[in-house]
Amino acid sequence: MGTGDPYGMSISHALASGMGGIRTSGDLVARMQLRNKMRLPEAKKYVADKLKVGVEDLGDSTVMRNLRQELDIGVITAVPGARRGIEAKRNIAELLDVEVPCLKRL
């Protein structure tokens, strides 16, 4: 992305084109790009297969909100007791079979 005020730049791109981060599955797809250099279609298919959902569900907050809570991989709303931060990333690493560098410190 780049510079520009947060409303005009960051929020506008997020609404127009973004996957939605932990509101959906954007962080999971991003991890496959970062760790395995996967192009977008491959990364989405990999994550969808691991989550046992369709690729079209990955950007759907109504599907992903409950699935994320069920898998305990971090949810967008503040749910007491739900895994957060590095706890959630440990579950993500196991679920996706992907390396999360900071977990090596545990």
Place this chain on the structure above:
Amino acid sequence: MSVRIRTRMGDGYVTELTPQELRDDLVAGSADAVKRGKVPPLEENEIDWLVDLFTNPSRIMGVEPGHEVILTKDGSVNTLYSAQLSSGVGLPLGREQCFRIFERAFCFDTMEIGHPDYSYKPVKPIVALEATGVEQALLTAVIPVFYGAMPNFGLYAQPDGPFPNPADLLPRGEVEAAREAQMQMAEACKADMLYVSRMMAMVGSDGINFDTTASTGDAEFLAVLETVEELAATTDLAIEVGMAAEFVLGFHGQLEYKGKRLAGMWPHQQVKVVEEAGAHLFGPVVNTNSRKSVPWNVARAVTIVKECSRVATIPIHANVGMGVGGVPMFEVPPADVLTRASAAMVEIGRVDGL
């Protein structure tokens, strides 16, 4: 009365085009990309898609459901707490708080910690502070955490740095001295980037971002490529290389990376050397011409980026910030054309992220 389509110029101000003027601008923008970048033109159906995009009267536009892409953010969270130098809105918040806002309120897929100065050289003496910020984010965030900064080659030349300034030497015809100075600057810049990056790898950062790469031309590009090569071989950092401009200036003019001349490279050529160095993400830039319309600029940008995406084997995260990627050169980008540039970069530019 003839139909007028409301759009904007590359400086952000509103203009109106007839349907024919709109199509002419789109075709001309793509043709300019073909001429300068030596890339294939857009297909007729892609021009039609862009005509529909800009003709639609809706205030904002977006990609089709299912076509969403990953967002990375150079300039880091500075946009929330910093001043105008980062298009910042000056919120009284710490970086770690800003990171959480990007994760939980803006729903970004990844985010970056960075210093307000956002250059590797000034970060070096305070790297412990920077690494602590990354550690805090790693503990509390779920999304991948990058550390980011600019090589900012200019900081290594006098009066800001220790080496003779090539911009002073070249006008005097001292070409060899200018080249020698750039190589000394490259070594110092590389040492700083490696020093900071290794600290971020040590604390467990998911990635490192080299933003506005090659802002001072081919020697800076070489310094980044050699840094990437070393980091890819010795750390588990995901490495993002974002460019400063659409083609690499030949400020040195003779530099090569693995037999490929760096000066004059366009995005579809830049990505191949970035891949070869071992990077994980590439951010191509296409500059906005503020005297042309946004449709002209968007068509030009997606024509260049589409070819870059086609030849790439690593994910492409196109730069679509202020003044690049078809986005107007204005620090408060209007959402009407910003979202159109965003959607076009995904649907026609075929990028993996923005």
